[in-house]
Amino acid sequence: MNIWDIAILGPIINVLIALSHYLFGSFGLAIIVLTLIIRLAMLPLTLRQLRASKKLQDLQGKLAELQKKYARDQQKLAAEQMKLYRESGISPLGCLLPMLIQMPIWIALYQSIIRVSGTSPDSFLSLSSYLYSWDAVYAALPVDNMFIGMNLAYPNIVLALLVGVSMWVQQKMTTPLTQDPNQRTQGQGMLIMMPLMFTFLSITFPSGLALYWLASNIFSIILQYFISGWGSLRFGKARPPVGGVIEGKKVVKKDEGSAGKRQDGRRSEKGG
Amino acid sequence: MTQYLKSSLGLSLAVLFVFLLGCTGSVPLTGWSGVAVADGKLVLGSLSGEMVILGDSGEVLDRVPLVEGTAGGLGCASSGPTVYIYGTPACDGDMVYVAASDGKLYVINLAGLSGSIYLDESNPQPIFSSPVIWDQYIYITSSDGKVYCLDKGSLKEVWHYEAKDKIWATPVIYDESLFVGSFDGSVYALDLLDGGLLWKFEGGGAFVSHVVIADDTLYVGSLDRYFYAIDINTGERVWKSQEAAGRWFWTNAVVIGDSVYAPCLDGKVYVFDRHDGDLETTVDLGSPISSSPLLVQDKMILVTEDGEIYSIDQSHQAQQIADLGYEVQAPLGYGEGVVYIHTQTKETVLAIDVDTGAILWSTPLR
Numbered sequence: 001m002n003i004w005d006i007a008i009l010g011p012i013i014n015v016l017i018a019l020s021h022y023l024f025g026s027f028g029l030a031i032i033v034l035t036l037i038i039r040l041a042m043l044p045l046t047l048r049q050l051r052a053s054k055k056l057q058d059l060q061g062k063l064a065e066l067q068k069k070y071a072r073d074q075q076k077l078a079a080e081q082m083k084l085y086r087e088s089g090i091s092p093l094g095c096l097l098p099m100l101i102q103m104p105i106w107i108a109l110y111q112s113i114i115r116v117s118g119t120s121p122d123s124f125l126s127l128s129s130y131l132y133s134w135d136a137v138y139a140a141l142p143v144d145n146m147f148i149g150m151n152l153a154y155p156n157i158v159l160a161l162l163v164g165v166s167m168w169v170q171q172k173m174t175t176p177l178t179q180d181p182n183q184r185t186q187g188q189g190m191l192i193m194m195p196l197m198f199t200f201l202s203i204t205f206p207s208g209l210a211l212y213w214l215a216s217n218i219f220s221i222i223l224q225y226f227i228s229g230w231g232s233l234r235f236g237k238a239r240p241p242v243g244g245v246i247e248g249k250k251v252v253k254k255d256e257g258s259a260g261k262r263q264d265g266r267r268s269e270k271g272g
Numbered sequence: 273m274t275q276y277l278k279s280s281l282g283l284s285l286a287v288l289f290v291f292l293l294g295c296t297g298s299v300p301l302t303g304w305s306g307v308a309v310a311d312g313k314l315v316l317g318s319l320s321g322e323m324v325i326l327g328d329s330g331e332v333l334d335r336v337p338l339v340e341g342t343a344g345g346l347g348c349a350s351s352g353p354t355v356y357i358y359g360t361p362a363c364d365g366d367m368v369y370v371a372a373s374d375g376k377l378y379v380i381n382l383a384g385l386s387g388s389i390y391l392d393e394s395n396p397q398p399i400f401s402s403p404v405i406w407d408q409y410i411y412i413t414s415s416d417g418k419v420y421c422l423d424k425g426s427l428k429e430v431w432h433y434e435a436k437d438k439i440w441a442t443p444v445i446y447d448e449s450l451f452v453g454s455f456d457g458s459v460y461a462l463d464l465l466d467g468g469l470l471w472k473f474e475g476g477g478a479f480v481s482h483v484v485i486a487d488d489t490l491y492v493g494s495l496d497r498y499f500y501a502i503d504i505n506t507g508e509r510v511w512k513s514q515e516a517a518g519r520w521f522w523t524n525a526v527v528i529g530d531s532v533y534a535p536c537l538d539g540k541v542y543v544f545d546r547h548d549g550d551l552e553t554t555v556d557l558g559s560p561i562s563s564s565p566l567l568v569q570d571k572m573i574l575v576t577e578d579g580e581i582y583s584i585d586q587s588h589q590a591q592q593i594a595d596l597g598y599e600v601q602a603p604l605g606y607g608e609g610v611v612y613i614h615t616q617t618k619e620t621v622l623a624i625d626v627d628t629g630a631i632l633w634s635t636p637l638r
Contacts (some may be wrong), residue, residue, distance in 0.1 A: 118455070120301050120373075121358055121400050121440065125601070128520050128537050138496055140517070142437065142455050142478050187627060 003109075005130065012108045014132045017116060021140035028118070028147025031109075031208055035215040038105055045097060046223060052090050053174045054228040059088060102216075106209065113208035117145045117153030147206075152208035159210040164199035166217035171195065173224045302371060306360030306402070306564065307605030307612035307621060308368070314579050314605070314612060315368050316548070317357025318637050319619050323370060323380050324380040330623060330633035337380050338370075359442065360401035360603055361379035362410070371412055377427065383589055389427045391420050406464065413452055420459070421467060431467035435460060442482045446504070453479020453492055459500075470618035471507030480520075481564070486527040486546065491534075493521020499534050499542065500518060501549060511549030517542060522562045523603075526572045529586050533572045535561035541574070543588050555590045557582060564603035566611065568626055573611055575600045581611070581624065593629035596622065 001010070010032075019030035039046070070077035087235055115127040124142075131137050150156045171191050202210035305317030313333065314326040320589055323336040339354045354374065361370040361380075368380040375396025379386040390396045397416035404411045410422045415438040421430040437456035443449045447472060450462045455478040461470040477496025478572060490502040497516035498625045502509060518538030525534040527546060534542045541555040557576050565574035570586045579596035598615035605612035610632060613622045622633040 093549075121301055121304075121397070122300065124536075125522065128522070128560075131519070138477065141495055217543075 008104055008108045009111055009134045010130045013112045013130045014137055016112055017140045018136040020143045021136040025144050026143055027143040027152055032215045039219045050227045055088055055090050072174050109212055110209050113206045116143055118142050130172050150207050153206050154206035155203050159207045160199050160202035163202045163213045165193040166214055167198050168195040170217050170220045173193050281452055301356045302616055303358055304354035304602040305357040306603030307614055308361045308363050309605055310363035315361045316614050317370055321355040330635040333587035336380050358400040362403040362405050366404050369403045371403055373398040392416055400440045404443050406445050411443050433462050435466040440480050444483050446485050451483045473502050473507045480522055481524040484525050491525050491532050493534050495520045513549055523564045526565055526567045528570055553588050562601045566604045566606050594624055
């Protein structure tokens with residue numbers, strides 16, 4: 001057993017099995033509850049990220065001005081953008097941190113599901129070396145892999161699609177509106193790429209991992225809603241960003257007096 | 273570089289990282305077929321999904337692939353055989369029967385592959401147990417939770433009995449009854465001829481190993497870490513070990529005299545009084561025991577996962593016969609004073625003299 005097995009994989013395996021013992025023997029419920037525990041433990045970090053994301057949205061007006069001002073000098077533009085981020089206390093890559101922290105958990109969860117689900121003698125036999133001497137652990141094995149009609153040991157297309165959709169919604173809520181066509185193209189590309197990638201991974205991996213991603217996405221969506229409303233996810237006509245033009249509509253300048261309200265995503269979204 | 277580009281790149285790398293590390297964390301199937309001995313020939317399933325027939329000096333007589341080609345090689349799936357063989361082949365005259373992870377029972381004769389059949393064509397599930405032949409029938413269990421009885425000639429299903437969860441244990445036939453444990457935590461006694469349930473014993477955990485029978489009592493260990501003795505006629509519990517073992521009882525026990533020797537994944541052999549279940553002693557071998565042991569000349573012959581071969585006699589003393597240095601999970605085979613071992617690392621078949629521990633021959637299969 002190496003440090004990974006002792007410090008990460010072992011605890012996750014045992015907590016998952018013990019949770020399923022206390023949750024009516026349901027491995028699916030155990031994965032959902034484990035997701036909530038992990039996401040709650042990461043809540044301070046997530047809140048920081050969401051607030052940074054909202055700040056980023058609020059900065060779009062200033063960023064647009066910078067882009068207009070330094071349209072011919074990309075180096076200067078980048079420097080000014082970084083300066084603006086720094087002054088606003090935002091790290092553009094800050095949103096990666098919760099994902100980076102969760103990566104070992106994804107890997108461990110994947111490895112746990114492979115072993116706990118007992119699809120082959122090799123993986124199930126290897127599970128034995130990870131088990132703690134908790135009665136709840138031994139009483140729960142073998143766990144019930146079936147969860148609302150899905151076998152969590154195998155990929156499930158419905159769950160994979162739900163992961164993709166929920167990730168798109170979450171991404172859309174946090175993607176800043178921008179007038180810059182390049183950024184908009186890249187943003188839209190990323191908006192599609194990430195859900196597609198996770199849908200593909202969900203089709204490849206056991207659906208237990210997809211269940212974790214789905215529960216995690218739903219958690220993020222709810223949290224995001226309470227922080228900044230629906231953000232860029234609008235169910236009506238497109239609202240142009242401050243200081244920019246979208247699809248030929250009139251530029252709304254910050255100095256026209258409505259920027260403050262419009263930049264408040266939650267208020268403006270709820271208002272219409 | 274824009275924030276989107278940075279984020280895209282970062283997230284793409286992150287997901288790729290997950291993908292790659294996820295791949296390394298998987299546990300690949302290997303197969304651990306035991307060696308069957310019949311008419312001076314040895315038959316086993318290799319790790320590459322072939323049936324291998326060896327002569328009594330270890331020479332390879334034939335290799336019969338169950339399925340042509342390989343699978344995988346894309347993404348997480350590493351390239352490998354399309355079928356894996358975990359059960360020991362069953363020999364009947366010139367015919368050899370073996371089950372595989374693709375849910376099929378294969379029949380091989382000396383001329384090669386003779387035929388194959390899905391136990392359940394509509395929902396094939398992996399088979400990790402060995403077929404058992406009795407009279408004109410073949411009995412086999414499957415991960416679909418069923419015990420199947422097939423006609424040996426036509427391979428047509430005669431009956432099946434369905435447990436509540438998958439079955440990896442090989443059935444044991446005794447006195448016109450069939451006994452088998454399931455992942456559902458029960459041991460079943462079935463009528464051999466019609467599959468009718470005679471009784472069901474409910475333990476505290478899954479049963480993976482096959483039962484052992486002595487004097488109208490079944491002995492079997494469970495994944496709940498307890499060992500059970502069950503009345504063969506009524507299915508009532510005769511005794512249960514008083515304390516949990518360190519880990520699972522993964523493989524079968526052996527009965528010698530008045531004692532039951534139960535190997536465990538905690539590296540110990542638990543020796544119980546077979547009448548009342550009192551723990552007489554434990555023999556610590558220091559490495560998990562997942563390979564099925566043998567009873568030879570009133571001695572238990574077993575091999576640890578580290579490849580150390582021991583014999584334990586009625587005085588409960590363990591004597592090391594040999595140290596292979598290879599990982600072994602496959603059941604041991606035996607014939608005329610020789611133990612046959614199929615190793616999982618550096619796949620090799622070895623013949624070892626049970627008295628002297630001398631390696632008579634070894635045949636690499638790769």
